[in-house]
Structure formats: C-alpha cells, structure tokens
Amino acid sequence: MKYALYLGCTVQTEQFGYEASIRVTMPRLGVELADMQGASCCGFPPFSSVNELAWLYSSARNMAIAEGMILPLFALCNGCHLSLAETKRMLASSPELKAKVNGKLSKEGLSYEGTVELVHIFELLHDVVGKDKIQSTVTHPLKGLRFASQPGCHAIRPSSVGRPDDAENPRKLDELVTWLGADSGDYPEKIDCCGSSLAVSSGRTVMDIAGEKLKAIKRQGFNGMVTTCPFCFKVYDNRQRAIAAAVADRELEVPVFYYTQLLGLAMGLPQSSLGLDLNQSPVDTVLARMGA
Amino acid sequence: MMAPPRTIASNAADPPDQRLRRAKGRMNAEACDQCGKCPSSCPVTAHVEGFNPRQIIAKVALGREVDLMKSQVIWTCTSCLKCKERCPEEISPYDAILALRRIAIDLELPHPVGFDESVKAVVETGLTQQPQLVRTRDKERMDRRSMGLPQAEKPKNMAAYTESLRELLSEGMA
Numbered sequence: 001m002k003y004a005l006y007l008g009c010t011v012q013t014e015q016f017g018y019e020a021s022i023r024v025t026m027p028r029l030g031v032e033l034a035d036m037q038g039a040s041c042c043g044f045p046p047f048s049s050v051n052e053l054a055w056l057y058s059s060a061r062n063m064a065i066a067e068g069m070i071l072p073l074f075a076l077c078n079g080c081h082l083s084l085a086e087t088k089r090m091l092a093s094s095p096e097l098k099a100k101v102n103g104k105l106s107k108e109g110l111s112y113e114g115t116v117e118l119v120h121i122f123e124l125l126h127d128v129v130g131k132d133k134i135q136s137t138v139t140h141p142l143k144g145l146r147f148a149s150q151p152g153c154h155a156i157r158p159s160s161v162g163r164p165d166d167a168e169n170p171r172k173l174d175e176l177v178t179w180l181g182a183d184s185g186d187y188p189e190k191i192d193c194c195g196s197s198l199a200v201s202s203g204r205t206v207m208d209i210a211g212e213k214l215k216a217i218k219r220q221g222f223n224g225m226v227t228t229c230p231f232c233f234k235v236y237d238n239r240q241r242a243i244a245a246a247v248a249d250r251e252l253e254v255p256v257f258y259y260t261q262l263l264g265l266a267m268g269l270p271q272s273s274l275g276l277d278l279n280q281s282p283v284d285t286v287l288a289r290m291g292a
Numbered sequence: 293m294m295a296p297p298r299t300i301a302s303n304a305a306d307p308p309d310q311r312l313r314r315a316k317g318r319m320n321a322e323a324c325d326q327c328g329k330c331p332s333s334c335p336v337t338a339h340v341e342g343f344n345p346r347q348i349i350a351k352v353a354l355g356r357e358v359d360l361m362k363s364q365v366i367w368t369c370t371s372c373l374k375c376k377e378r379c380p381e382e383i384s385p386y387d388a389i390l391a392l393r394r395i396a397i398d399l400e401l402p403h404p405v406g407f408d409e410s411v412k413a414v415v416e417t418g419l420t421q422q423p424q425l426v427r428t429r430d431k432e433r434m435d436r437r438s439m440g441l442p443q444a445e446k447p448k449n450m451a452a453y454t455e456s457l458r459e460l461l462s463e464g465m466a
Binding site: 049061191193 | 404
C-alpha cells in the first residue's frame with residue numbers, strides 16, 4: 001500500500017506532532033508514504049472565500065501532482081480533503097472549468113485528468129488497514145482510559161460530496177480508539193464545530209464555542225479528546241489555556257491527542273518520536289497512566 | 293475589519309452585478325420554508341447576536357444581498373456545514389455566504405484583513421504561512437529540522453505558479 005502524502009499548510013507549517021506521528025506509525029501498518037514534491041496550498045480557506053477559480057486551480061494542482069506519481073492521494077487535513085473532493089466533483093461536471101484549470105497547470109508541466117483517488121485517514125485506518133492489522137501492532141494497550149472523539153466538521157459534512165463517515169452519527173474514530181484498548185463513548189457535542197475558521201474575524205467567538213465543548217467533555221468524565229483534524233487540534237490543544245482564561249474556568253483541563261499519537265503509544269513508540277512534547281494541553285497525567 | 297489595499301484585480305468582462313445574478317440563481321433562496329433547522333444547528337447563531345443563516349437566506353430572497361455584503365454577517369460563518377447538511381430544501385446558506393464573500397471582495401467592501409494576508413502568502417510562497425518555530429510544553433523551540441521532518445514543499449517553478457494564480461484572481465467567477 002503506497003500513498004502520496006498530502007500535508008497541507010497547517011500540518012506542514014506548525015502541527016508537527018501530527019506529521020511526526022503519521023510518519024512513524026504508518027510504515028508499521030504496512031502503509032508506505034511518498035512525499036509530494038512541489039505541493040502547495042489546497043485553496044481552502046483563503047481562496048474559497050475570495051475567488052473560486054483560484055481555489056479550484058489550487059486543489060486541482062495538488063491532485064495533478066498525485067496523478068503524476070500514479071498514487072492515491074492521502075490528505076491529512078479534513079479541510080484539504082473536502083476541498084480536493086469538492087474540486088474533483090466540480091471539475092468532473094464542467095469540462096470548461098477543467099480545461100481552464102489545465103491551461104494554467106500546463107505552464108508548470110502539470111495536467112489534471114480527474115483519475116486521482118482521494119483517501120481520508122478514517123478510510124485508510126478503519127476501512128483499508130482495518131482492525132486486525134491495527135490490533136496486531138498494539139503492544140501497550142491503552143487500558144482504563146476513555147476518550148471523546150472529535151472527527152471534525154469537514155470529515156463528516158456535507159454528505160452530498162461523499163464524506164468518510166456519517167454526518168450525524170460518525171463512528172469510525174470511536175472504533176479506531178477502541179482498537180487500541182481504550183474506550184470511547186458518545187457525547188451530544190461530538191459533531192459540533194471547534195470554531196477555528198472564525199479566528200480570522202472573531203477570535204473571542206472561537207473561545208466561546210470551543211470552551212463549551214471542552215467543558216462538556218470534562219463534565220462527562222472523559223480522560224481526554226482525540227482528533228485527526230489539525231484545525232480542531234490547534235484550537236482545543238494549542239489554545240486550551242487561552243480558552244480556559246477566556247471562559248473563566250481555571251479547572252478546564254482536557255488532555256488532547258492526535259489519534260496517531262495514541263496509536264504510536266499503543267505500539268510502544270517513544271513519546272519524542274510522536275511529537276508529544278508539542279501538545280500544549282495537560283497530557284502528562286494521561287501519559288503517566290499509560291506508562292509512557 | 294478594514295478595507296485593505298486591493299490585492300485582487302476586478303474583471304471588467306464579468307462585472308460583479310452580473311456574477312451576483314448568476315450566484316443568486318444557484319442559491320435557491322425562494323424555496324426556503326423558514327423551518328429553522330439551520331439556525332438551531334448553527335454554532336455561531338448560539339453565540340453571536342445577529343448571525344442567523346435563515347435570515348441570510350430570507351434577505352437573499354428579498355433581494356437584499358448588497359446589505360448582507362456590506363455587513364459583517366457574511367464574515368462570521370465557521371464553515372461547519374451543518375446548515376447545508378440539514379436543510380430539507382437542499383439550500384446551502386454556507387455556499388450562499390461564500391458566494392457573497394467573493395463578490396464583496398471584488399466590490400472592495402470591508403472584510404477581515406486576514407484573507408488578504410493568506411492570499412498574498414499563498415500566491416508568493418505556495419503556503420498560507422511559512423513553517424513556524426513551535427514550543428514544547430517545556431518551552432523549547434522546535435522547527436521541522438529539529439523534529440526530523442523533511443523540508444517543506446513548495447512549487448518548483450514558483451514564477452509560473454504565482455503568475456497562474458494572479459491571472460485567475462483577476463478573472464473571478466461567482
């Protein structure tokens with residue numbers, strides 16, 4: 001199994017814990033990753049709000065690179081994955097737009113055909129690698145811990161574009177958690193938004209929206225939150241202390257992990273190789289309970 | 293909110309009013325039953341007074357798009373997509389908001405300066421921001437190299453990439 005690894009801007013420029021834990025865990029599951037030389041921004045969010053042609057070109061450009069590698073494109077970020085999927089649909093229904101985009105791509109020796117296969121991490125881990133393979137790599141089961149899953153909006157909506165999990169009752173991330181020996185559990189706020197897109201216009205609203213969910217997770221007795229979305233992680237983990245201050249709740253402490261960090265811990269990999277030193281939320285007590 | 297210097301040229305061959313008419317044709321606002329599923333799902337409606345996807349669609353149906361484009365409302369969506377997912381009439385307040393944003397920018401109406409900064413960064417470097425120095429919990433500074441990660445990717449022929457984006461930005465498309 002070999003995939004073109006599409007990192008996107010947020011992972012590549014700041015969410016190093018996600019990238020590091022992906023690069024170290026995937027090969028152990030038999031997933032080979034090839035870097036995409038010359039990759040660029042997918043166009044979401046800047047161009048989708050500014051200019052539709054520039055957005056379609058940006059997404060098509062990266063799919064063209066993967067087509068040139070003759071590999072399925074594995075997009076780490078929910079936002080990128082949806083942007084690429086929407087672009088693929090739009091260009092498939094409009095030969096005119098596709099020709100226009102290809103006219104620009106040809107200047108870089110690229111061509112977008114529309115044959116690329118897009119893969120989301122839920123599909124790759126849950127549907128392709130699967131339970132048996134993942135469980136066979138677990139040497140340090142995460143027993144006695146219960147995590148709230150945070151699939152992230154763009155992994156599940158809009159269903160009209162075809163998403164990797166159900167819009168109203170996503171289960172895959174929960175199952176992936178249980179395959180590591182930990183528990184998951186439904187909670188009413190699971191499919192709610194982190195608010196990160198509002199950072200550009202109303203930072204205070206992000207704090208209020210995110211604070212609500214963190215409080216709910218704490219109230220419901222989870223040991224932490226697990227996600228695969230770099231935007232969600234950026235808010236719930238990186239900004240957690242600021243959120244606690246903004247919503248005046250000093251007790252608001254929720255350890256937040258990328259799923260691939262938990263996967264690596266269950267594989268017995270060292271913390272440093274999983275970028276766990278970069279988590280800003282209070283993960284140390286949970287790590288101590290895992291014996292990590 | 294402020295009106296930043298123009299980074300995106302307008303396309304005289306396809307003026308904003310023409311694009312607004314086309315975009316409105318796709319919004320299907322007249323089909324709205326005002327059922328209220330979108331505001332009851334919306335994370336912003338719960339927190340920001342005056343933001344209501346149902347009202348946005350009602351204003352479009354009443355021909356008040358310009359009022360919407362002049363207000364902060366269209367810049368206050370989190371793009372969570374619940375409104376689009378749950379609308380029984382297959383109307384998408386989210387897509388309507390994005391279409392109005394694109395035309396508002398072309399009309400040089402006030403919008404968050406962050407969009408112009410991101411656009412400029414992508415056009416010039418291929419990414420929304422350059423790789424950052426991040427901190428560990430012990431306040432140690434880390435970058436891609438010290439994390440053992442390969443160099444960040446960027447277009448090999450940056451001049452051709454930048455030129456393509458600049459040309460597309462001047463053409464628009466509602």
